[in-house]
Amino acid sequence: MLLMYDFKSVELRWQTRWEREHLYRTADESAKPKYYTMEMWPYPSGDLHVGHAKNYTLGDVIARMMRMLGYNVLHPMGWDAFGLPAENAAIDRGIDPAVWTAENILNMRRQIRLMGTGYDWSREIATCEPEYYRWNQWLFLRLFESGLAYKREAPVNWCPHDRTVLANEQVIDGRCWRCDHLVERRNLSQWFLRITAYADRLLEDLANLSGWPERTRTMQRNWIGRSEGANVAFAVDGMDESIEVFTTRLDTLYGATFLALAPEHRLVGPLKRTVSNERATAIDDFVESLKSKTELERTSLMEKQGVFTGAHAINPLSRERIPIWLTNYVLAEYGSGAVMGVPAHDERDFEFAKKQGLPIAEVIVPLNGESNEPLHAAYVEDGRLIASDDFSEMSSERAREAIAERLTAIGAGGKSVGYKLRDWLISRQRYWGTPIPIVHCPHCGEVAVPDDELPILLPPRERISGEGSPLASIPEFIETVCPKCGEKAKRESDTMDTFFESSWYYLRYLDPHNDGLPWASPRADRWMNVDQYIGGAEHTVLHLLYSRFFYKYFHDRGWVSGSDEPFARLFHQGLVLHDGEKMSKSRGNVVGIDQTAEQIGVDAMRLFLLYVTPPEETSNWNEEGISGRVRLLGRIWRACEPHFDAIRESRHPELSAPPGAESKDEKALLRAVHVVAKSAIDETMSRRFHYNTTIAKLDELVNLMTASSEPTPVMFYAVRSLPILIAPFAPHIAEELWERLGHTTSVHLERYLEPEERALAIEEITLVVQVNGKVRARIAAAVGVSEDEALALALADPNVRAHLNGKELRKRIYVPDKLLNLVAA
């Protein structure tokens, strides 16, 4: 794989020049239309590999294309720098996470530049800097003021060994990912953001996000999980309490034969006090047995279990007295944590009732059918009601309405909407995150830290033990006075989930040095929304949903205007495998940026990543495939090199209008130049980004250019155009060629080549002649050949005649300049 140019020195030289000349700095004021494009920022974990390069290369090509098409392009980069890996590295190696993070940022910034990307580095931000997390705290306080940030007890994953909560992702098979101890569920007081208040808007506005992949919208829709149903209140027999349940099948109310409660239900305690000691012990045992189980284990991996509380509830309509059970299959965090058990018409309740010997009461039968008794399985379809007082004979649909009305009338429930979406738990008992700016005062309660005291700085920490809540163990941090009453008080020791930072960073890029506000609204007015956002599909729900929530809140506060969605268009790039396998440190098959730049150069890397697959597909890195792109770069160089001197000495290195082409070859060459330009522009403007097809057309152009070295005007034109055509894709060799042709300014400041109809036009077409839909002849014809002329040409063809074979011509279909289909019988 030998190149005719020294890619390493070429790439280094131009990267240095770009940086020195601040080539990619974006002006806030411009007469050009704005285009805001960004890739999801990286976590500074150490080294970048070619998988990162696929993401940043795609974003870079789009930014460069739009810049060359006359847009004022904003293309920023920053660091999602808080989080667990830094903290764990600090625990393992006994170093300060700030130092570890800063070193990684330094290295990764170098590697991102090494890829030849054009970012406006003057806007670089990192979440672990006080200048950034100060505004995290400021935004938290606004949410707190608005009642959208609140603290409450909630069941969380708790590792008794490490004495800290864990994210769901950090619980593997019910055990702590670090120490392998069994994880418990604990009720702990935690900070939440009330994202559920925006559930309906987050759901409804998905319909307008036409620039988002359908599957992403579907997944968000499912995650929000809106379902329409009803609440029903069951009075507890002998107690001044009632149990509320949520159901989407109100029509089955008369079939409820028991109530099922989650072990965490608020009435478990009160109910226990009304029953015998024996029963109370059984309840305790049951609750205790589930305590150490995660929700996953409890709901998916275990069989349905339960214990009878000894208490009964009254069905508000039938007045039937039904037993109250505790079960493992009811989720405490969904609905009210209690369901009515209708075994005849719900598979889960059927399974549970069979196991516990509970009665099964059939109340729905097929519309035109009869009872299915005895039931061997739950009948879950809609149908006709039976054994349901005056609702009997109604359809399920009608009964749901009628029963809801009756419940409302007697004050025992009514229509209601349930969501799977739960409030966002943002508390972390961790060190390396944004401190939550709240003071706990024994007299005043939870008190907001005044704005002028921000930021609450993260205290320096050279050593972290990994046990317990790090901030809680630092008295200098915790001990403070109440901002309201001045008495002794304690600071909140939790830090924020790092998704908080990434929910608004696209706004900070617009105004990164503002020390009075997170961003100034006029900046947002000018730049938002993000025109194109690019990142992995793994963030489909979390980051992209949280960002939408934040942006809607900002919109409600009047801090941003226009649309209340942050990302107009979204693109998920596919993974990069290495010889068909996922890249991982343990496999030892990670293809790093440094080694790639060293061995083949980053222009070749970029071309390969763009060429091997459409960007949304999974691509496969393999050495053989790359050699094709390395060869292409060599051929590009050899196509241009013979003409450097002649073009430079002509003293007219700038592009003029395409020259007139005389011969067939010249016309083909001229056309090939414009075909590349058209493809590059079409793929960009259509937001399809299938630059693999553009580069295939570039291959064809270069094949034509290397076929001859005749110094014709068309050849000169092609050589002069080539650096512009390839500038977005292979920015270094483009710049080098451009300079060798006699230019003194950067090729990246040029306008992209405008495709011209005259150059793209073809004079001769291949007319495909079909007989009864099968191709029987291919005839060369002039563009614009008339149907009659085409018919005459076709009928003159012996093969066509043979297939017509004297049959009657019934019909003919003519597609101008393409095809003539003769239908005969």
Next chain:
RNA sequence: GGGGAAGUGGCGGAAUGGCAGACGCAGCCGCCUCAAAAGCGGCCGAGGCAACUCAUGUGGGUUCGACUCCCACCUUCCCCACCA
């Protein structure tokens, strides 16, 4: 169990209702060379001497014409998963 995406040569892929396999990788043949590398030129879905026939996961359908649109099925991958 629910939802989503996708199935085209030895491989990556192109073609989104009109010439299936552009472009590239691998392979084969040749040129250049003392030789090799690099480079350059040619061949490259299957069957058939050929005219042709078959071929885009499988089976149907719509159409003058289907990789493309519709229905059913099979397979793979991804996401969610006892959500009442």
